[in-house]
Amino acid sequence: MHRSGPNYDVDPRLPQPPGTAVWVGADAFAELAATAGTLERPVVVVDCYPGVDEAAVLEALSAHFDDVISVPEAAARPIDEIDALIARNIGTDRVFGYVTKHQLADLYDVALLAGLRDRLTARTGAVVLVGWGAALAAEDADLIVLADLPRWEIQQRMRSGMPNWRRENRDEDILRKYKRGFFVDWRIADRHKTTLYDRLDYFLDTTTSVEDARLITGDAFRAALDGAVRRPFRVVPYFDPGVWGGHWMQERLGINGDVPNYAWAFDCVPEENSLALDVGGIRVEMPAANLVLHRPVELLGPGTFAQFGADFPIRFDFLDTMGGGNLSLQVHPLTGYIQDRFGMKYTQDESYYMLDVGEGGGVYLGIKPGVDPDAMFEDLERSNRGERSFPAEKYVNRFPATKHDHVLIPAGTVHCSTRNTMVLEISSTAFLFTFKMWDWDRVGLDGKPRPTHLEHARRNVQWERDTEWVTRNLINRVEVLEEGDGYRVEQTGLHELEFITTLRHWFSVPTSRHTASTVHVLNLVEGAAAVVESPDGAFSPFEVHYAETFIVPATVGPYVVRPADGVSRCATMTAFVRGTEDPHGVAGAGLRCTTRAQE
Structure with missing residues (x-):
């Protein structure tokens, strides 16, 4: 796929600070080996999201380490036991199952994990543990790496024949593969990786392939997510x-x-789309879900988080x-x-x-x-x-x-x-x-x-x-909330039975908005381009184009949207969760729409 249109951006990226380190391909694994080489008898964990090519990760690491262990091969329960454990979640329907409450440890044999830990205690040199659940075998690992990829890439691989984790179902109906991922694997995997975020030494992007993997430090990973909740951004469509x-x-x-x-x-x-980082011109991709899971309050706002959790x-x-x-x-x-x-x-x-x-x-x-x-x-x-x-x-x-x-x-x-x-x-x-x-x-x-x-x-x-x-x-329930020279704010829905409120802003002048402590999701539904700015310079101006959707995190607070050329008539649709605005903030999240001159 390539972009031939003049405006719509199929690959939006979040720029990272100059000097942020990134390693690509073989250099990524050489960097892990170099860091491990500074430690005495290190235990290195490379925990993989289900869908990551664990065999390729094992091979790449084996070029640098003598003792590389697949934790799933060594300690996971037999697949027939796992199938029996999650049978209620999978059911017999082609599409629907039941969301699992299981933890990743439930898929592992306690005695075999204990045996792995004993092996680590007796090690004489570096040991590398690889696979989904590798961290379970070494909670006090010296070096922790998360190898990750977004759900959309997992679905593409499933269509090309990739089986579900530890199953021999390459030719199974894609709907049934997706069902197992949606109701079981991804639920468990997201719970597991949230326990790793604060401990990560490195983040490994395997979205393209392991051979072309991109590695950044854990500090850079966390800094990227911290930066994302302080400015408008787009996920990769x-x-x-x-x-x-x-x-x-x-x-x-x-x-x-x-x-x-x-x-x-x-x-x-965000649970399906990617978040792409621009690290010195090198693209590093991760699930946008990492932002939702790691910084939910800052992204969603306290009221929305209280209602929906990290979702x-x-x-x-x-x-x-x-x-x-x-x-x-x-x-x-x-x-x-x-x-x-x-x-x-x-x-x-x-x-x-x-x-x-x-x-x-x-x-x-x-x-x-x-x-x-x-x-x-x-x-x-x-x-x-x-x-x-x-x-x-x-x-x-x-x-x-x-x-x-x-x-x-x-x-x-x-x-x-x-x-x-x-x-x-x-x-x-x-x-x-x-x-x-x-x-x-x-x-x-x-x-x-x-x-x-x-x-x-x-x-x-x-x-x-x-x-x-x-x-x-249900049809065109439009109510004008505010109107002035060059702008109009309309409430267009949703119905009282639904928890989302939507506002349409028509504007040909700069207009001020406010998140009022809840996340805003917007789409430019009219006009070639608009610019989103911070009234106090808290973030760099952010340009959006016709039909592009963007997110304004709750922590942003005040922001200004104006036509990119300064005069064209534009319109945005804004959605937010009703009733979650901070009572001490601006009343009615997003309603405020004054011109800059009026301020």
């Missing part, structure tokens, strides 16, 4: 094709690649059907249902903000009056058996849409966008909890039927959300 995908992102943003379309993109999902609750993504097809007809689970059935904290409330709409574009939203639930689901079952197409417009409302419309979709509302829409989806971050009801007689790009979940859907559809209800409650 990623893009993926789909059966309903369109071409707007290719044509308008210049997102090119050897794919037929781009159906969707994650423009701000980034706001998601911005793109759904592109321009020249493509309808999204699947779907519904999201109610909060009690997702907590009970899947072990998630909160559900996928969402909204569609229309960045662009083509001919005939719109949304399916809510149920028509008087619909018989049994009749509707009987027709859905027939359609999913391939007996006939589902008569969607017999049961579901279809509304036209125009650019800048905002459609609210609280959980339990039947919905989908139609072909010829470009949607900025502003939602809570519940990831994969979409109950597909019908997929317009399509199969996936892999040629397999896309899974539907009618039993789950039926238990969550809110039948009272009919034509009148959704028209009154």
Whole structure:
């Protein structure tokens, strides 16, 4: 993929201070060996996130050390025992499981770990422990390294045949591989690596490959995260094709690649996206989740952290059907249902903000009056058996849409966008909890039927959300909050049942905002470019371009957004968690929008 468009940046990076050390490829492992060589009989831990090529890490280290041990090979429980342990979390469904509460130590044999520790006690020279869980065998290691990579890269490797950790499932359905990662491996791995952050001597980026790994010191790793929460920043977006995908992102943003379309993109999902550092011109990539896990209060704010913990609750993504097809007809689970059935904290409330709409574009939203639930689901079952197409417009409302419309979709509302829409989806971050009801007689790009979940859907559809209800409650609920010379602030949603508030700022002059102690997520939905500045110079000016999403951490406080050219009419959409602003800060997070002259 390369960028041919003039503005949208597919590879945003956080610049690091001059002189920050970085080692690449073979030099990275030589640096580890050199540092270990200054210590007497050191124990070196290279703890690997599941998905890191542990065999390649072992090989690279073996060129410098005589005693290199794979801790998973030496001490992990047999895979059939692990499978039995997590059977409830995995279940039998192709897509859904239950979030595990297990710790990494549960996957290891206590006696075998003890044997490894005895071996370390008797060592006569340097010993290197490698693999996911290596730190369990040496809590007082002399040198600790975290080898890491983001979830999106893990998914790409799974598609190319990489198995789950210690399993022989290279050819298994990618949805089942992802399910094991999402409900088990990544949950355990994130809990584990949070115990390492403050102790790290080095951070090893293995996103590209082990042969091209990038190494920075633990101090540089922590300093990068500390710096990120003091300024606006972007995570690295990623893009993926789909059966309903369109071409707007290719044509308008210049997102090119050897794919037929781009159906969707994650423009701000820190648990999935990367954070890229610029270290003297060298790119160092890490999961953006490291920032969420290591500096949650500074990033999210005390109120949001109190409500969600170290979990980034706001998601911005793109759904592109321009020249493509309808999204699947779907519904999201109610909060009690997702907590009970899947072990998630909160559900996928969402909204569609229309960045662009083509001919005939719109949304399916809510149920028509008087619909018989049994009749509707009987027709859905027939359609999913391939007996006939589902008569969607017999049961579901279809509304036209125009650019800048905002459609609210609280959980339990039947919905989908139609072909010829470009949607900025502003939602809570519940990831994969979409109950597909019908997929317009399509199969996936892999040629397999896309899974539907009618039993789950039926238990969550809110039948009272009919034509009148959704028209009154969910479409373009715009309220002007503040207006002046060159600017206007509007509240556009979300619905009272959802925990996110969204504001739209129209401006052709510099406007002042304030996080009021809660994180802001913004997208420039109108205008070629805007600049985000600190009124007191706390961070360097930060330029954003049309359709780019960026994060303003809670600790930033006051910030100014202005058109990059000083005169053009721009608009941003801002999302934050309602009711989490600091009562001693600015009332109503993000509402303040005065011109610089008025200040």
